Amino acid sequence: MHAGIIFFLVILGSVLFHIFTPWYWTDIASNWQGMDDTITLTFWVGGGVFVAVCLFMVYCVFRYSYKEGRKAEYKPEDKKLEKILTWATTLGVAALLAPGLIIWNQYVNVPKNALEVDVMAWQWGWQYRLPGEDGKLGTTKVTNINDENPFGINVDDPFGRDDILVQSDYINLENNKPVKILLRSVDVLHNWYVPQFRSKMDAVPGIVTFYWFEPNKVGEYEVLCAEYCGVGHYAMRGGVEVQSTEDYNQWLSEQETFQDLIAKQEKLEFENKKIVKNNNFILNKDIYKEE
């Protein structure tokens, strides 16, 4: 008998835990409310099934536990019941699948007015590139990357000249403006992930991947690498600041373009070679904290 009681308490505890948990998702700060809603829907349907199945099990344990001489029912099959259960499950699953697919359709179709942001990842850090006045990013190549051209932009590409370069782990975004994140990696897999934006995608060396979102809450957020990328994975953090249009434009105007960088480079002597960021293998949390 006590077995049934403990199982019942486990189910009850699970439900109570879910209701009273202090650990739940962070406040959403992007347009992907639909993902949260689908999760909630799945929780209701799935959680309901979980509770129903387990309670039925507990009931059976109470009601039908062993008694000498009692006859169990002999009924190998019940076609009708099985049919009902199959169709009910199919319906439930379809009801969960449909919103999932609809949102995925939005996820892979980027709005036309989205701002393209080139996110470049390496072991272990980020840097960003925004299109200049022409609104287009220049093409890039890993082999072009060097001290003078940290983003590996193809110098011949006219679109690349006015690209705005942000050589920092931190980027600013404009509130209520869709962003298309173009992910690029120069070494291994990475993943530019902000929990509050709900969305993520791997950065894969050799190709450019993308996803989009629309930040809708001003504030600062932490960027995490969400794809294992070697021993410094856990320390590969960055930041996003979502700003109002005014602040954003202010920030934007302070950034240097590829053109500026080339001009500056020409002036610079090369005796003091800049330390390439990629060389930065030193990893410990104290350094991280300083940042």
Add this chain to the structure above:
Amino acid sequence: MSDPKIEGFELEKGFRGMAKDTGSDQTMFKGVHWGKAMMWIFLLSDTFVFSCFLIAYMKGRASTPVEWPNPSEVFALDAFGVPVPLLLIALMTFVLITSSGTMALAVKYGYERNRKMCGYLILATALGGLTFVGMQAYEWSKLIHEGVRPWENPFGAAQFGSFFFMITGFHGTHVSIGVIFLFIYCYKVFAGHYDEGKRGWFTKMRGDYVEVEILGLYWHFVDLVWVFIFAFFYLW
């Protein structure tokens, strides 16, 4: 081989027969020797191995922006001063199909318990296989002389060499293993092990001519894989 039979049973044909076989007790593949069934399933598994190789090759080739070397030039061979495209490959195909044919006949004569014919045909198959391996060695050395390496080649995309050496190498390994077993079986046939049901050296299982068919299945499979490699690697 003869049609599958079990003494005392009427075996139905077609899909009805399939349903009955599946629903019956003891065996699902009626009249199929254990070893033969095992070889079939093994070949199925091996098919997946080669499929994965070829799929990887297809994906690799389809996604490279660098030009892929033209196989009919790379694999051309000078005959009397004229470069003939794929000459060696054509000869290799010819040799392998020849050996496949002799193997098929060896299986037939094995079941007819024609020891001599069976043995000689297996020997012919083994020699065919050996020739094939030799020609492949020649082809490899020729390409290596021309500067093709697994990691680079002078003709175009680096993956060309990688996939070429890996896939033909894996196939060549299969052929070589097959040749070794062909020689062993050739000895066993001539020594009459299958006529008297002598037990194997390691497994202690009784010998039987069905083993010739099992080896034959493997050998034809090697040929079958070559058909696909020929089409996808040399003709594409």
Add this chain to the structure above:
Amino acid sequence: MEETKKKSDQSSTHKIGIYLWIWGLLFVLSFFSYLVDWYQFQGLLRWSLILFFMFLKAGLIMAFFMHLYWERYALVNVLLWPMTAIVCFVALMVAEGKYTLFSRLFYFFVGG
């Protein structure tokens, strides 16, 4: 079963003619597929011819040299159905290969 086997062994094995026929056919088909390259057919024609001859040869080897034609359907089906997984894998990898190529050309060469 040994007894059974002995009996069936003596009875009917296939006539040698079948094997010789298939053998010849394989040579002819191989020659044809070689001609595809010789005449340098290109594009869809090349592909369909290559695949046609390839599957025909593969089918002949499987059906007659490997005796699948004479085997019972239970075995044949067990062997052929798993190929659907391969077909699915191939189809998806074709799409994936094209997508990768597009991504590379677009972002690393063409731009826009």
Add this chain to the structure above:
Amino acid sequence: MSDEYENKSSYQAQSSETISGTGSGVSPDMDYVRPAENPEQDLYHAHSFIEKWVFCQDAKVIGVQYFLTAVFTGVVGLILSWLMRLQLGFPGLAGFITAEHYYQFVTMHGMIMVVYFLTALFLGGFGNYLIPLMVGARDMVFPYVNMLSFWMFFVAVAVLMASFFVPGGPTGAGWTLYPPQTILEGTPGHGWGILLMLISLSLFVIGFTMGGLNYMITILQARTRGMTLMRMPLTVWGIFTATVLAMLAFPALLVSSIMMTLDKLLGTSFFMPTILKAGEVLEYGGGSPILFQHLFWFFGHPEVYIVALPAFGIVSDLISVHARKNIFGYRMMVWAIVGIGALSFFVWAHHMYVSGMNPWFGFFFASTTLIIAVPTAMKVYNWILTLWRGNIRINTVMLWCLGFIVTFVNGGITGIFLGNVSVDVPLSDTYFVVAHFHMVMGIAPLMVIMGAIYHWFPLVAGKMLDEKLGKWHFWTTFLGAYSIYFPMHYLGFIGVPRRYYEMYDSPYMTSGVGLNEFISTAAFIVGAAQLILVFNIVKTMKTGKKAEKNPWKANSLEWFTSTVPPEHGNFGERLPVVHRWPYDYNVPGAEEDYLPQTAAPSEVAHTEVEKT
């Protein structure tokens, strides 16, 4: 040479039937079973200690060998998990756990548990022991190959363990071994470690192929008379389907291992694009990392079911025996197992929704993945419907089964979150995933393994395990494991990514600190609780009650061997003849509450058995 079989080259009809053959139709014998198709199997009996216990050809001994080797790797995996939890729950407490070590622990824990522990245990261990017994065969069809299979596995484990002692340590690439980082500097064990891992995996695949051929052919071609496919216990169905999956999925692992080895050793660029490391361009170029992921998951997803399906099968049998009721909807169960197995080849990329593959694949894979939920749900319904109106013995075995149902349903439901493409986006690569797969393919199969140990121990060892200790073992394990993984989902909701050596003080992560400490503590307790089982086994072997024959009053053939524990050849003089499915419990009209599979219809003519 086995002299006793030397003269038995032909078979004789073994029992009552063949009187009125196939066609006669007039007064058909109700006990009729088709005559034997297979000759009596030629068994090679061991002649020395080494042949009997080391290079043994008896599937039962091989099964135990597999079991013990797998458990050994499992213990290593368990210790690694402790070290990981130590770091996660109490960062900095154990100074020797550096980030490198942590990632090596993660990797080895994952690979060991999935491949070398669970796969080997279910297929190699339970498969070898139970298949011949349950289908009524004397042994596996190729005993010699079977032996080689184990020793190949043994070498694979040895190579794997050797990687702990090579320079640079074992690989720390994560169990998925995603290139390019796997073989590049910046990942621990990128030299010897990863090489040994790839070699070990290749050996495992080769060894497993040998075993798998045996399991498949034994089930398909060496069943005893009367044993149709639809009369096989679900255990056999589960192991069979899992073996089929393994035979078709492991090739992809083999291929990707070979290709990665070449990338590492020869400098080919199958998976390696142009890479810039430390300011220098490496000599790679043009490869595709995503290709590896496709190959890996083409293996990896069926692998999940390779672990799950045997568990499904075994738990069905255990529930039916101990609920004293036939399994509900046997046909449905079989078709569900087969259907899940077949579908599992069409869903692999649901592990790759955010991997940067062609985004349109999301639609295809989300649909196929959620379709799998239907047969899986049917199996769950059938388990609880088997309990319904049964006569349930609440003993240790049944407790493990109930524990399985709770954890499996929980893990299955979270699977619907992750399979549904856009719901997966926020949750993938977080602790939600970790919690999900541990619940569904870690804890749930473990519950079954434990249940199976308590259930079949009397058969293997001839003694009954102690019930009281068993119950203690169950409750600590179940409650502990559940309180590890249930709250862990919520860490994922917060957004805590997996494979983080340390969380630091990210604003939304600090709240998880207390939870992490709790989870770690629970993990230590659960791990230690397994000692109860060890103690129980030791105690039982010394002073335990001797098991009577068929102590659970089960129906399936493994309990009807000539001796307990069964000897080589399993069934003595004559192979059993099967007349019914293994689930005839509490048949109306029968005296006992069970009818063994061997009970001939004429012996129990008064019962109202439904035709099976």
